[in-house]
Amino acid sequence: MSEKILTVKDLRISFETFQGEVQAIRGVDFSLQQGETLAIVGESGSGKTVTTRAIMRLLSNNALMKGGEVIYQGENLLDKSERQMQKIRGKKIAMIFQDPMTSLNPTMKIGHQIAEGMLKHLKMSKSEAYQRAEELLTLVGIPDAHTRMKQYPHQFSGGQRQRIVIAIALSCQPDILIADEPTTALDVTIQAQIIELMKKIQEETKTSIIFITHDLGVVANVADKVAVMYAGQIVEYGLVDEIFYNPQHPYTWGLLCSMPTVDTEGGLYTIKGTPPNLLDPPVGDAFALRSEYALKIDFVKEPPKFQVSKTHYARTWLLDDKAPKVRPPQAIVERQKLFVKGEVLDAERS
Template structure:
């Protein structure tokens, strides 16, 4: 598969009254044509900052201290604001979490959907409005021709999210970044939006970066998954690797806190104890060590490198070192290992 985006050793700092927050600490990943990459982790892990860096949509106190973001080999961090205006919403587009903060309450939705075409393409207003109607129909808005004159408050929450998606895809971008687009929606509408994104991906051939804290959502849309903690990726691999052969204790914790059909009153969900570290003063060793019951002395002293689990599966945990003691993961994770074997995988 062709790589269309490569993020290399990205470091992002924020200047605050209390000091410098090291929000992103050496993130690297790539995105292939036509695939969906999910980035998961707790709130504050750096997911949104990572993707906002791609479009240079960071706060004024942010500083991209190190790294490169290559789009077809062209470093976006070296582009001017005018150069980025030609990328944003045209080549790379973004869906934000809350549709009501993304939509203008004073403007009919037809004009809002058509606006990116008028900005990025030399098209007439008539043609732009016709394309807006076509895209609204594509995302499932009933009777789009009539409803183009309506305002955001006249739509349901799920329909407003569909309109935001329509705005993001009206230019048929090569990359679509979805920043927790289902968080504010109920479970039924969440499933509809996920199905819509998968359908649109097939129809317009876009690649997707999907940001979420909900691993349950990831299973239904992702090809590959990157697990993020304290400004770093701690594990990444295929969706099967992460769900059925996870190796990092943080990934174990996230999966162990997910409800399943086996969850009952007698078999309650577990939670990850403690809180993420303060990135004003990042820990010397593994940032997850204080919350990790499997932590060793070396975790307090040195950050673990990425250990290769399989061809495209890596995890940054000292538990994968050849000299590390063998530990028993939670019972729910053991069940996933067994499922992985059934799927034809191998657990070493």
């Protein structure tokens, strides 16, 4: 069994704004094993990026840590000083951001940008760092790496710049790689190439990856486990096949039904309404106002974690023994039939 490398416990984060205190993260728990990929999915504003930036301690000045722990190598990262975190960022935990152009220095040659972290954290000589930088450029699929080391970011395509950002993130061989929507700005063909590259690198390096996305199609291709976030909480968590083929939360049903497939005809399914205002979070289940499956208790009391299996839980009162039996959307019923029969297909992975 692989070693647990990161544990997030009851993470709670607010932001001070002119309107008041926004309760952005409300009791998030998850763990990450060595060599595992955890995908965090949900609509914009659900708390995906804030959660992972908290791990890196890269939150804005108006952030308020209200509670919780981020345990890495037996120590709580939230207790560490900024100087201590500087030794961890890049070296032990690295991040790939959504837009590579904001991550790259336009005035600095690519070779130096990749070598910079190794010179700082690994105390390599300049020649060693530059040699390793060239190897990393080749690893991430940039042809003629020796020549291109001397070029600037604007001389590369969008897909190539994202590959360079991945090379920088991998330069110090981190234990954990956080990828914040790394394929969103790329076309579908380049997206697929970047996903394959990350899978290949993970197999070779045993790096653990936290992959943030709103695209469930991407999730099927990369994840071992999935955390579904809504209104600052993880509402469902499980192995990728459990989330795709045996989903239990109405929000997860909505996300899956919104996915286009080869069989999709006419308009796509959409989740009605908008996420709640976290200046004043709703009482009970935050998704209740948007759910056609909401029960009376959903507007009164927040649901606990109901265990579906050893690896799967969901926060929905529909799983309570006293709840009425409801029929999910037909598309979900068809998925669950495959799961029950043990015939989980690779349709999303093709």
